[in-house]
Amino acid sequence: MRPGPLRFAGRGSPLSARQKQTKWIRVDRERVFGITSCVYQALAVLVLRSVHAQHVPQTCTRVHASRRMRTARRAPSCFETHRSALSLWTHRFRAAMLLSMRTKIQRGCGMRARDSRCKRACLVARTALAVCFGATVAGVAAARAEPTFPSKPIHISVPYGAGGVADLTMRLLAQKLTERTKQQVVIENRPGAGGLLSAKAVLEAPADGYTLGVIGNGQAIGMSLFKARPYNVLSDFTLVSMTASFEMLLAVKADSALKTLQDVVAAARKNPKQLNFGAINPGSTQNLSAHLLKQVSGVDVTIIPYKTTPDLVTAVLRGDVDVGFDFYAGLQAVISDNQVRIVATSGEARNPLLRDVPTAKESGFPDYVVTSWNGLASAAGMPADTLAILNQHINAALSDAKLQATASALGMDARGSTPEEMRARMAADVKKWAAVIDKAGIEKQ
Template identity: 50%
Template sequence: MTPHAGAAGRIDRRSFIALSAAALALPGSLRAAPAYPTKPVRIVVPYGPGGIADVTMRLVADQLSKKFNQQFFIENRPGAGGVVGIQAALSAPPDGYTMMMIGGGLCIAKALFKHLPYDIEKDIQPVSTTASYGLVIVSKTGSKYQTIKDVVAAAKAKPGSLNVGTINAGSTQNLSAELFRIRAGIDVAIVPYKTTPELASAVLRGDVDVAFEYFAGLQSPIVNKQVTVLATTGETRATNLPDVPTVMEAGVPDYDVTSWNGLGVHAGTPAELVALLHNAIDEALKSDRVQTFSKKAGMDAKGMAPAAMKTLIKSDVATWTEVIQKAGIKKR
């Protein structure tokens, strides 16, 4: 026998229509979320496998796979400084099934290149940061440059005499050194090397007086006390180097270089999916595996809301545009 409502519980056709209309009028956050994901989700990393950022993304992808009981997999698409991978991700539909690793390097690219096949501020919807990290400024242990004040004083006493090492021209490390030169008001020779190992060797040989690089890249000589960390470049002290002052604490005003990585999707992806992914990534970043790895690598694994990321991207583009112009670097 089919159950039926009594007089007190009966809902007539007119009431049903009214209730349905009311349900449709509810905010999206109160209605049932669309089923997602119903198939594997691709995360495009625009660099080769094995790097710190790549490993971080793999750890996050693993956590997301467990949460959604669906595979989130990494696809490495290196080439042209990240352009190839971002293009590949943006060629997919804005349906949340293709994500892409984004970061401060894309902001530098917008400031440095005349023509790119995409606009980070218009074509990419940020979802969440995954990690932020400053650089370290190091000198050879035992050298006469043991503080940032030593470096600035020597540079002012004899302009152009100091050699500052970085990796390739236009990299975050290279532009961070240019910004240091500008903010400190000093004249130094900035020497770019092709790779981090070459840069490390140059410091140890004494070919350069100081060097700008990420902690992970110089972790071995730092741990083995072959180099001394003079300062970190972020706004606050690095959690893995709590006794090392920031550049601003060392006396250089208005200097903050904090790099970051994160995840984004194609602009136009439904807002509900962006919110769902953001919350899931934020939860994944709190896992013990991600936190342990990040701290060892000198990174702070923490999410940031999409709206705040848009502000961060805009600010970074403006900062690096100013540095490139003041440093006299020609746009490519």
């Protein structure tokens, strides 16, 4: 059965072609512009609400004013101020578009022309909506991406006791970071257990940049020194920046017949097993540096471990060991008193505080380069923008002239790095010290 002709509601006569065209054009135009104006209004309200969320309305400050008075005297918010203007603009926009469409209809247009114009109107409306929405989202995203880190105190966990080289470095850095970020930077000493206590505190904290830990070549050594380690220094941490480096000093008693590193090696080769090297703690950087010199020079000497640096210094002064291996900070007092003589340093370049002392490379041992270093890291997963801000603050703080002068007086080279440079250095040291430990036959702990 064929459908009957379309009729107006309440009337019995069928619609003419002209009436059909007029009715559907009216329906289409109202649908298009109704949807368009509603979406425009919704987007505008969303933007105003975002602005209003950050706006604090001005209220009456009189304590005993009535609720009605406080309401009456409250200044309108950003959202309230512009809502009426928004409604007026939306009304005018829709009215103007409807009037324009009505005028064109009254002039007459064919069904095909009407379809074309409606399609063009829809396309223009969609394009405008897309541009408006994209600009709104981009603006909100940009506002939310503003660097607000840090907004609370930062904690740095140090795996050594107070007063050590790493502790002094971090305290200098913490002072400058506090000045730059306007947030307190707190040093927390957690010595013991080979640095595991400090590492645990860092790894259990959120990777948000507010809990950092000191790691360096000591952790690189630990990767091969311990049988079972609860973390991997290369995969379980976000490496932020290196902070300082310091080379080893080779010290002999002031009246020793050994004047240079060549004298030490020559005496060891002439009298195998007669010379003694001294350093603290098996597996420490000092201890492994003594093993490394033994390996690269091919000498047969005895390496005696000591518990502390003062114990080592006492052994050198008594003549119990022929050569002691330690950092400048630990030997500074006896160097200043001319009780010991430094025959060589282990860095790439001469120590600024010991300009007359050659490096081991200059003395004919190019493979003997030992530079201990420290850096900062957090648990893995720190956001990239937080990492970038934190790295920038650390590098800027380490570039401070006063900080560098203070660090240099302690025998340290205060210098930052990129996260990538720190990772490359860590990976290289893991490989380097693993080979030294294996060759020395040091028992894993």
